[in-house]
Amino acid sequence: MAWVIQTLSSSLGRKVIMSLTGLFLSSFLIVHMAGNLQLFKGDNGRAFNEYTYFMTHNPLIITISYLLYTSILVHALMAWVLTRHNQASRPVKYAYSKPEANSAWSSRNMGILGTILLLFIIIHMRTFWFEMHFGAVPMAEYDGKQYKDLYVVVKEAFSQWWYVLLYVICMIAMGYHLSHGFQSGFQTLGIRHKKYTPLIEFIGTYFFAIIVPAIFAAMPIYVFLQVHHII
């Protein structure tokens, strides 16, 4: 097994860990987004509450959720290890540098964008995940069955304008992070070919960097407008 540890601790191996965890987190976003679309149903949260019940009781989903928590931690920790190593690789900085001439801003600031996202995940999980699992969530009854009414928590959180704004800003950060991260993950794995790369770039740019963050950002805005009877 020595070769496995040796491989994963090389610079390329560390990037493979970043790539695999990052692409897994990207795939999770699709599931998370699809599920949360129930918020738009306008049935006072019934579909959403039934969905959250499923997500917290299905054994397969519960197993994958532990893989998800691990991926977030590993992705963040490995990013920190790599950043430390990369900074040490240039101990004396340039007095004058013009990086915008040769590279995209998001590609150079994945660490900053990632830190914003980590803070966001902590706040996000405190507000919803923690409340769902350990908080005092009121109950709702549909067809004689009891459900935790997480929709109430959602309405409460997104009735505050600054909280909605925080979410929108963080989703913009996620867009920038994924505009580079998604395609970069494939490059790390060596998946680069004239047949596939245009598709990967298209999905990374239009789907993960624009559509997914836009739909996520629309959720707090929609709930805010609804709670305040604007729509």
Add this chain to the structure above:
Amino acid sequence: MKINLKVWRQKNSNTEGKLVEYHLDNVSEDMSFLEMFDVLNDSLTRKGEDPVTFDHDCREGICGTCSMYINGRPHGPQTGATTCQLHMRSFNDGDTIVVEPWRARAFPVIKDLMVDRSAFDRIIQSGGYVSVNTGSARDANEILIPRTIADEAMDAAACIGCGACVAACKNASAMLFVSAKVSQLAILPQGQAEHKERAERMVAQMDAEGFGACSFTGACSVECPKSISLDHIARMNREYLGAKLTSDNA
């Protein structure tokens, strides 16, 4: 034309350096950037001052020896060319030009603008070769190689090892250099016999030299005087991961 220079002066690898200002009044726009430095050094020598040390050799853009970080970019503002192929007509009268050495832990400054790039040599020594009988010359076209493959190998082999990729990278990563050297042999039949060990050893040596990891910003390829493609980095990743999974080095 008049040029203000801010040049990195550093006595040796053990001392701290600093930017020193120089003013040149009679710079011809037809001069190459290095000829402008020759003029500067000539005037410094006449004044009894220490001339600026910088690397240069062929001055034809093919040897990879010159290495200046000019106005925030390796080899200056133009792309696809080395510093010796940069001419003063790329600048305006009265411009201030900042000139620094390549900056990387693996490239320690020897003096002024000259850095020690022998880390690259050690990476080549670790696996950037094909073990062959070096007797008499082989016949041309003895091994038939399709034109497209030969061209792709040649594109990788165009790397002159100047280190602009490392200088441009925010992580001081040598991935473009190493991948070009892995690629040029991995694509050809002659390189097949040793391709797994080559990828393993060269990446290990690259890490041991203290270069950073790849963030895929693409800065290396943009600044590369030979415009080496990022395709080679993907190929090296495939080569390395494939070798790690299947080589005999358990």
